[in-house]
Amino acid sequence: MLIKEGSILRLHEKGLHRIDNIYIDCVGGQTYDVWVEITDLDTNKQDKMPAFIILGLINNCQLYPQEQEESMKKYHESVNKKIEAVYTSVWDNGLELEGKCIYHPSIKTVTDFGDSGCNVEDGTLVDEYVTLPDGTVLREKDGVTFEY
Numbered sequence: 001m002l003i004k005e006g007s008i009l010r011l012h013e014k015g016l017h018r019i020d021n022i023y024i025d026c027v028g029g030q031t032y033d034v035w036v037e038i039t040d041l042d043t044n045k046q047d048k049m050p051a052f053i054i055l056g057l058i059n060n061c062q063l064y065p066q067e068q069e070e071s072m073k074k075y076h077e078s079v080n081k082k083i084e085a086v087y088t089s090v091w092d093n094g095l096e097l098e099g100k101c102i103y104h105p106s107i108k109t110v111t112d113f114g115d116s117g118c119n120v121e122d123g124t125l126v127d128e129y130v131t132l133p134d135g136t137v138l139r140e141k142d143g144v145t146f147e148y
Contacts, residue, residue: 008041016041081105086131087113091123103130103138110146
């Protein structure tokens with residue numbers, strides 16, 4: 001059985017998992033450690049674990065090549081997903097400006113800011129956040145970056 005990035009496995013009775021990344025740490029040209037990053041396809045929860053744990057489970061797992069193509073398609077769709085949202089900037093002079101933007105959930109980045117129509121050269125930005133269509137508000141403390 002060949003297991004590589006993108007392979008779909010059923011590990012024990014834990015459901016289907018996709019191998020997302022395989023990391024090999026080398027020191028002085030010698031393999032030091034091997035890590036595997038997996039995604040539980042039922043919960044979308046990601047985990048990273050030493051490869052020996054996965055290898056220990058291989059005897060009790062099954063490979064699902066038919067589901068692999070569909071899973072990879074869904075994975076690429078989620079990576080390329082863009083959400084139209086509202087960017088809000090709050091300034092020290094009390095001004096609060098809103099404009100359209102695009103939120104990229106897979107990389108937690110806000111881009112393509114719309115013009116708010118205001119000039120705030122004399123103010124200092126004190127807060128900024130993005131509001132998603134479902135009302136969720138995300139800030140830098142939530143891991144979001146703003147690419148102006």
